[in-house]
Amino acid sequence: MTTAQALGSLLKSARDIMRKDKGLNGDLDRLPLLTWIMFLKFLDDLEQQREQEAALAGTRFRPAIEPPYRWRDWAANPQGITGDELLAFINNDEGVRPDGTRGPGLFAYLRGLTSANGDDRRDVIATVFRGVDNRMRSGYLLRDVIDKIGAIHFTSSEELHTLGALYESMLREMRDAAGDSGEFYTPRAVVRLMVQVTDPRLGETVLDPAAGTGGFLVEAFAHLAGQVQTVADRRVLQSASLMGCEPKSLPYLLCQMNLLLHGLDAPRIDPGNALRHRLTEIGERDRVDVILTNPPFGGEEERGIQGNFPEDRQAAETALLFLQLIMRRLKRAQTSAGRPARAAVVVPNGTLFGDGVCARIKADILEQFNLHTVLRLPEGVFAPYTDIPTNVIFFDTAGPTRDVWFYEQPMPEGRRKYSKTRPVQLEEFADCIAWWGRREEGPQAWKVSGPELIRRDEAGRVVAVNLDLKNPAAKEAVDHRAPAEIVASVIEKERQVLALLDEIKALVAERVA
Structure with a gap:
């Protein structure tokens, strides 16, 4: 020892x-x-x-x-x-x-x-x-x-x-060293939250189609390992529970080692691009019970990869292709645990409000799946790697969607931003986890009708699906000054602007002269 x-x-x-x-x-x-x-x-x-x-x-x-x-x-x-x-x-x-x-x-x-x-x-x-x-x-x-x-x-x-x-x-140190050239790795607290509320059960299959260094799979393995009681259970855990895809050689190596060190004897990680198969060729035998992932966003896929998707759903944006893949790879029947197949996916803010192909893909999720929760993450959760606002969407095969719940995770009181040395912590999600089971509207949570989120034109084509909804409980800043005081303040600012313009004109006139 x-x-x-x-x-x-x-x-x-x-x-x-x-x-x-x-x-x-x-x-x-x-x-x-x-x-x-x-x-x-x-x-x-x-x-x-x-x-x-x-x-x-x-x-x-x-x-x-x-x-x-x-x-x-x-x-x-x-x-x-x-x-x-x-x-x-x-x-x-x-x-x-x-x-x-x-x-x-x-x-x-x-x-x-x-x-x-x-x-x-x-x-x-x-x-x-x-x-x-x-x-x-x-x-x-x-x-x-x-x-x-x-x-x-x-x-x-x-x-x-x-x-x-x-x-x-050491993996965290490597990510920090990578800087802007590195992947946007999911904070461990967010990974743990996604695994905890999705709650994979032993006997269900878990997939991460964009595995990176294996963070989601490691957490899912630990979650499932806590359910092992017999030799047969351990056999199921080791041979029929986890799988992933990672096409880049270095993350593939790191993912294999990460899973081996955490106790998975023979990791099943596909070294190919998860998007390389035609969507229509993915059948029931390729489907899984649970998908947990943070697919790449901001990247562009080559035309050959885009051609694997329906003509009116093709996009260069990698995240939009992964959303379609995830929908296709979820089992339609109930899982061995008697629950619907389900997914938890990190998406950038642009996916929530995007139109065109993006809107059609979101309409597919709403109409074919149960998009039950959108978790709005605090600003800067991925700092310092990116300041892009992010969300986690949760959907399952119990659809179509009736209501979408939104939960806005607040920044901890007294904190202004996250950093490498002070990342988001799982304890900060305690209220969200407690809310998850009871689903009540409140200062952080609200719900909207799923069908009402889809806007169509006269021909019935999807025009827009906006999931970038603001918290209705959020208070706008209110100016409590008297009207006369507000007017006087505006007049004073206008006077200052005019005076500054006069100074600029004078300086220009001097130079011309």
Whole structure:
């Protein structure tokens, strides 16, 4: 066992070593390198455990990684290969392997793995390492990092829990380092709120079609893990509960590692673009019970992707395409828990008031689904990554929509803005969570008729659907001065403006002269 303090110190030491290497440039380089090293150590620990279990059961064990490419073959011995020899083994397409024979280099071997032996882990490993490279220039420093990671015991559930929390903190640091070039990651408090009120149940399938580094899936896994009572329950949790999509190679690697560290043995993350399939080809077998996601917004999809959607619903804006995908992928029948399939989706303010294609998509949600709640998030929740106002929409398959409830989450009293060091906290949503079950109108909550939100022209075509509604309980600023005082103030301001104009005219006249 390694204590939490020792694990934190160990990872800090590994990062300090990487800071000495001239091939790495900040946390955006260091964390991915640390991740693929931990990934290989994790796999080897898991394989050794499964090999022992197979031996006890008298069954055949098929390793995902063969000798001499296993961690124990080339990394476990601190006196093993190092320097240029280590770099060559990892980076080169072909060369001398640790056992003295010639063959593919480590990355070349891992990228070429296939699931021919029926082990899907090989496909995952190959996908991970197709998007990974080794940027460290010193094989000696790399050996030092490997030795540090070698001290972690990935078969200990206590250490995994601690390491998962440490890894989450490193992911946050990486997001901060990314600045404007990074994705707009969902604040953990918002993720937890969405999972809590959507309440996935064991036996239901949960999807995040824009998984990023796996925040929604990690929270959903923890939520479902609390419902496990039997071995059969655990089997359902591990093999038939969570799935995601993430096409970018670096987030894909980070997502895999994030889920592994939090206890999911074999994450099911599709490395392709979730929008790549024609909408009409998505059938019942592709549908799920719960969708939790913050799809990319502000981006533009290529024409080929847009062509997967109905002609009058095509848009370059990524968020609008994801909304259609989410609607298509929700099951129409009740879930195994006897509830309607449901979705919670983060959307920018522009989606609430947009017209044209955007209005038609919102009309589809209102008429085909039950859009029961729009949660209006406080300004600056995504600060400092973006100041775009955001909302969370909640809808299910119990539709069509009769009433839409709006809940405006206030900024905490005394707070003016959020920041990296002072983000939104789950405790701030306590009133919202308490309101969720009882649904009463009040200072923060109001409801409107769903059908009345849709405006059509004389031909019956959707013209507008405005969900950007202001809180009717919000008090406008009222000027309590006497009328004569207000008039005098206006006259005085007008006099000041005229005097300023006279000064400007005089200055211009002087220059002309």
